[in-house]
Each structure stands twice: as C-alpha cells, then as structure tokens.
Amino acid sequence: MTYAAVTSEVVARLGTLVGEENLSTAQAVLDLHAHDQSFHAPHRGEVVVWPQTGEQVAEVLRLANSLLIPVTPWGVGTSLEGNPIPLHGGILLSLERMKRIIEVHADDFQVTVEPGIGHKDLNAHLARFGLFFAPDPGANASIGGMLANNAAGIRTVRYGASKDNVLQMRVALADGRLIRVGSRSVKQSAGYDLLHLFVGSEGTLGVITEATLKLHAVTEYMGAALAAFQTVADAVQAVVAIRGSGLDPAALEFIDAAHAAMLREAEGVNLTDHPTLFMEFHAAHTDALAMNLAMVQEICADLDAVHFHATTDAAERRKLWHARHASYEISVRQFPGKKLYLGDVSVPISAYPELIGYIEQVREECAVPLYLIGHAGDGNIHVEMPYETDAEYARCADINARIVRKAQDLNGTATGEHGVGLGKAKYMRYEHGEALDVMQAIKQTLDPNNILNPGKIFPHDIG
Amino acid sequence: MTYAAVTSEVVARLGTLVGEENLSTAQAVLDLHAHDQSFHAPHRGEVVVWPQTGEQVAEVLRLANSLLIPVTPWGVGTSLEGNPIPLHGGILLSLERMKRIIEVHADDFQVTVEPGIGHKDLNAHLARFGLFFAPDPGANASIGGMLANNAAGIRTVRYGASKDNVLQMRVALADGRLIRVGSRSVKQSAGYDLLHLFVGSEGTLGVITEATLKLHAVTEYMGAALAAFQTVADAVQAVVAIRGSGLDPAALEFIDAAHAAMLREAEGVNLTDHPTLFMEFHAAHTDALAMNLAMVQEICADLDAVHFHATTDAAERRKLWHARHASYEISVRQFPGKKLYLGDVSVPISAYPELIGYIEQVREECAVPLYLIGHAGDGNIHVEMPYETDAEYARCADINARIVRKAQDLNGTATGEHGVGLGKAKYMRYEHGEALDVMQAIKQTLDPNNILNPGKIFPHDIG
Incomplete structure (x- = not known):
C-alpha cells in the first residue's frame, strides 16, 4: 500500500472540516503524539486533528479514505504496546476534545460518553450518583482508548474487562459511514455482535465516537488484604485457592520479591522481600466483609504465608493500593536513563503456577533484571x-x-490487556492459526484501503 | 441465489464423509427436523446428516459450498423463532450426535464440550464438581444452539447470557476451514473478537463444533420470593427498585394477572390474580440470604404488595420455579388446537414501565387474549x-x-434472547440502520455463496 502525503491542500481541507483551531502541524505537537507510554520508538504523524463531533470524525475518515491517507486514532497516549503510534505518518486523529458526558442513565446503571474522557474523570463525576465504571488500567486512560484496546486492569477479576462493561457505541467507518452498534438493552440477540468486533480492534476497523457504558454501584464495604509468602509457588497456589473459594475478590494482584522491595523503598509501603498478594474485597454488609477477610486469612495461613495483614480502614487501603497502582511509573523511575520492556501474557488460572515457574527459570538462566507484577486473579x-x-x-x-x-x-x-499494537503482531499467527486470516478478511471488508491505524495487529502489515 | 438439489450422488458423497448410518432421507426424519418449537411454518430439508466430529462438519460444509447446497445447522429444535428451519431445503446438519463432554477444567471453572449436549445434561454431569453453566432458557436446549442464538433465560440478570459464558469455540466455516476463536485465558486482547461474532450469528457465519464454557460454583444458599401487586405499574416499579438496590437477584421474573391465574389453575401453584414477581437470591452465607429476603420484602411493602412470600426451603422453591420454567409449555397446553404467537422485546430497565404500559394499552384497544411473561430484571x-x-x-x-x-x-x-430467525428479520433495518449493511458485508465475506442457514437474519434474504 502506498499512501498519499498530507499536503498543504489536505491540511486546508481538514481545517474546513474541523476548524482551523482544531488542527496542528507544529513539530512540538506532532512529537507529543508520536509515542505512547511504551518502549516502542516514536514516529510522527503529519498533522494532528481534534474533531469535535462524531460527524466530523466520519468526515475526516471519508476524506482520508478518498485520498489514501492513513489515520491513527489517539485517546490520551497511555497505551503500552505502541497502539496509537502513527507508523505511516498521515493524520493523527485525536479524540481529546470529545470528552463530554452526554447522559447519565442512573436508573439503568449506564452512562453515555464521548471517547476522549478519562476514566478517572468520569468516575469523579459519577460519584455523586453512587456509581462507577469498573475497568481501571491504572493511568487515566481515555474511555475510547480503553475500549479500542479492551483494557482491563486490577478489577477485572470481579467486574470484567472493558469489553464486558460496554453496551452500545457509535463508530465511524473508514468510508465515512457512522453506525451504531450494540444496544442500551442489556439483552440483545438481534444479528451479529458488531459491538465486540470493534471493541479491542485498536482503531483498525473504525473509530469509536460515543459509548454507553455499564456502571456498578459504589461499594460501601471495602476491605484490603496483603499476604506475603516464602515462595512464588505458595503465593500462586493461594491465588488458585482464593479463586476457587467463591470469595469473588475485587482485585487479586501478585508481585514478586524484587518488585515488593522496589515498592517498599520507593513508596515506604510496609512490604517484605517476599512474593506478595494484594487483594481487595467488596461486600454488601460489614459482616460479610469481615467473614471474607477471615476466610482469606485462613487460606493464606494454610499455604504458610509469612505475613498477612487485612484492613477495612479506607486511608490505609488507599495507601496500599496507591503503591500497586503507580507501580509502572515507580518502576520506570527506578531506572533513570533506561527503558522498560513490558510483557502482558495471560493463561487459564490452573496454568499460572507453571507459567510463573517458567519465567523464574528463564530469569535465572539469563541472569537479567526481571520483575514480575500481575493481575494474578485473571492469570x-x-x-x-x-x-x-x-x-x-x-x-x-x-x-x-x-x-x-x-x-x-x-x-x-x-x-x-495491552493489545497487539506494534509488539505482538508477530505472535498472532501462532495464537490464532487460520482465524487470523478471518480477521484479515474482515479488515479488508471494512477498510479496503488499509487507512485505519495501519501497521498494527497483522504481522505482514508491519511497515 | 439458485441452490443445487441434493441428488442421490450428493447423498452418496455425504455418506462417504459421515458414514451411511449418520444420514437419512426418510420423510419422517425430515419432518422431525422441519420445525422448531415456534409458530413458524415447517419446511423440510432434503437430507439430515449427523456428523461425529468437527472435521466431518467442516468436510460437509466444504462439499456443500462447492456444490451450492444450503446447510442449516440444528441443535435440538427448541428454538422459538424458526431459527433452524431449513427454509431452502438442502442439508439439515444436526449436531445431535456430537454431545461429548471433552474435559472439565474444574480449577479454571471451565468445561469443554461438543455442541450437541443439552445444558441440563451438562449441568447434571457438572454437579459432582460443584459447578454449573448458568444460562437457562427453560427447555433442554443444546449448548451449540444456545450459543448460536445467544440464548439467555431466567438467570441472565445475574450471570449474563450465553455470550457472557463462553471463552473459546471451534467453528467450521462455509469453505471448510476449521478455526479456533477466543481463548481459555479469561483475558485476551489479541486482535478481533471473533468469538462474539460467531455467538448469536444463528449458524449463518459458521457452525460451532466445540465450545469451552465459563462455569460458576453451585450456590449453597438459595432463597425464593414471590410478590403480588395491585397493578402492573407497582410490580414494574418494584423491579426497577430491586435492580437499583444492589441486591443482585439471580432471577427476577414478571407475569401478569392473566398468566398468574393460568399457572395456578394448571399447576396448583399458590398464585392470586395479580401481577406477580418471581425472584431468586443466591448468597455466600445464610445470614446474607436472610438479609436479602428481608430487604426485598421491605421494597415490595413500600410499593403496596398485596401478597409476599419468601422461602429458603428447597422443595418449595423448586415447585414455585417449576411453574415458571414450564410456563411456555403450560401456555401451549391451555389452548388446544391453537398456536402461540410469541414476542421477545427487551428495553433498558428504566423504560420497562412505559413498555409494559404500552402493551397493556394495545391489549385493551385490540381486545385480544394476550399474556405477559418476562425476564423483568433484564427488561x-x-x-x-x-x-x-x-x-x-x-x-x-x-x-x-x-x-x-x-x-x-x-x-x-x-x-x-430468541434471535432473529424467520420472524424478526423485517425489524432489523430499523434497529440497526447502516450497521445492518456491515453485518451483511461480513456475511458476504465469510459465506459468499450464502449456503449457511439462508433466509435468516437479513430482511432481503427471506426466501
């Protein structure tokens, strides 16, 4: 595929579509949108546009498609696999100025938003309704970016990933059509599930311009627990046991001894040099919460936990979780002048002990600095x-x-949860076999000119 | 599209693929597979084949595709919208002889099965592991049929529909490829979500030959409650209030006064002539269950319930639920010589009162016998x-x-939850707008000869 360049005439036409004040070709602006938070090399687009409406997004795509100019959608740049890097230049389509909360449907536990809003900003607004959007990848990722990458994070073990928390979306297609997929009805068996086809497609099939999200009631009774184990094997066995117990933790996180030491030194959290589990529990009654924490303590004791601490104190819980939440940024800060290569594999929970054992063995063989941190409850x-x-x-x-x-x-x-982006494309054939050809056929059907975020997901498409 | 006939030569070639004992052209057999449980007119296929393996399914499709013979997949025939009626004749592809439980992954809360097994038979087997597959459409529907139609039923309000309870499938495509979609890892952000594209596609995109399902732990503490109200409006307000309370009912069902009377007379259930809610609650502790039932009673009392009864007695609960479970069959039996026209609309819960009010108004205007029964918790x-x-x-x-x-x-x-089948195709354009064209484009990409269950889902495709 040979793409066309963004000429001054194209810039002028884009300005007509979105307004002069909503585009930029300044080098500093292009640089800001040339990289995400990953280790992948930056690459600049030729123009950044900030549409204000779904219709404008659709018009930008229609124009780009007619001229064969690549378009890379951009949320807020917190992704971790190079997903929004404009590898082939062209138009960097930022959704940052589409961040309205369109409507809170409180009785339905739903909210309709534009894609540019950060999930933390959204939850700050929803607090007055006693509701929240559960997926939490740590950074203040945009809702559109979370949906495009099917982001997950620490609460997935109980509340699911982004794909489980969205009901309806408006999506602009490569040819400028603007369609609605899914339904605000929580049940729908009316033809193909296009909603989930676009979720996780990383902007390669269409651009999300609006989304209706599922919400949950803010939990009044929350408790946290921290358990340290002599060996990784014991910690991982505890994960399997807790998952099997029916306790339904709201978070079940694992860090290895090296990472625990790093967090302690950086943030003053009371952690020992042991493989450690971070847990959170939500309950409908205070008694149920106490019972859950007691059961977890018992499970951990049975697996010879060397340290166990549970709290229902909100301030203490937040401090504990701050360290976990900020762990990526803390890790980055620990190695000034270095970059952080980040993996993201996931397995069925029964295979977690074998996977972790294998990683430890590789670390030993290769004698490299390697830290382990994971959403253990999800594998x-x-x-x-x-x-x-x-x-x-x-x-x-x-x-x-x-x-x-x-x-x-x-x-x-x-x-x-990080998506394929730039780094994982080479693993897709082995993972999907001939199903990858079906994905490619769908891509070809919906974006025949390959203008949407080219160079991502498909191995032979890497430019 | 002009299809080819199933000649004796074709029958012979099919016999080579699946074995002579696994096909039939007997009229009685064709008749048995000419209709589902709906009111839609029967139509016979030309041959019934019962493949034994996914590979055989794929080979049958490859042959049919090369000869332009339509193929209609068949689970067990309990669907309610004509979904598996072979409208254009051709091959009726029954999965009834592929009903093995391939593996129970107890630690992962997963099971891998062939598509022909009934969900009740599956759950009978899983009981020894303390696990169950939650979606329950009433009849002993096959797992493959439930996935193909995205069936739901009474427990969806808590556990989700079929689409929420499947992780991985093998699917045979029209051209004979056999692909694997989804992952046994509960988290996956690795390219397009083909799993959910095939779920609910009613056999028009491919044939499910194997599925790995999500399971839940069997609940030890279960309670049921029944509440009758003076008016439909009160009952429906109670539904909205219970949904908003955070009580998380495992079932929340509504029947109108006429239907309550019918069930009482047919089954001897203790129901009055009032709009009535059936509810089920699952809890981790007996105290939590008692607290839930007390809270529900309070909500119903606030809405002037004329009758409220709660029980934690298993036998009583089962008798109560039997009447609800068998309600469709009971309704059919009430009108010997008549058929039952069955609707299946769903709305956001906040719109449920208006929808029910509208239906009551139509009933009054038209002076027709019309009974209301629904999964109110899902709208x-x-x-x-x-x-x-x-x-x-x-x-x-x-x-x-x-x-x-x-x-x-x-x-x-x-x-x-019934799917589009034959009866709903005409409503799809209004519901989806241009998104229907995207569905059609995907159909064209995956099944260019339109051999897979033709005449379903798409309005212009009705033969």
Missing part, C-alpha cells in the same frame, strides 16, 4: 525488564518471545 | 398470543410489530 502477568543498549533490548525481546510462546502453549495469550 | 418481556385462523395470525403479527417498534423507540431491541 495475567507482566514482566518488566529494564534495558538501555540495543543488545539489551534484543535480549529482552528474546526473553519475552520465550514467555509468550510458553503462555500460548498453556492455552493462554500473548496479550491479556 | 425483557414475552407477549403470548394464542391464535388459530389466518386472520387471527395477521392480527397477532400486527400487534407484535407495534410492540417491537415501541421497544426499539425506547432504545430497546426486537429480540432479547
């Missing part, structure tokens, strides 16, 4: 590997490839 | 209208069309 683990030189990068990539293959062989996936 | 309502003559049928169809339009205008859907 999802992130390896973090600081690197500086090209040789170190190559070693990280090689280690990650081995871990990905192991996860895939354990009936798992190369990516639990 | 889903079924109207049942007995009819005999063509004129009565036309009147039912007209009334249903008005109700569908009303539901769609209330941000709802023509079908909450």
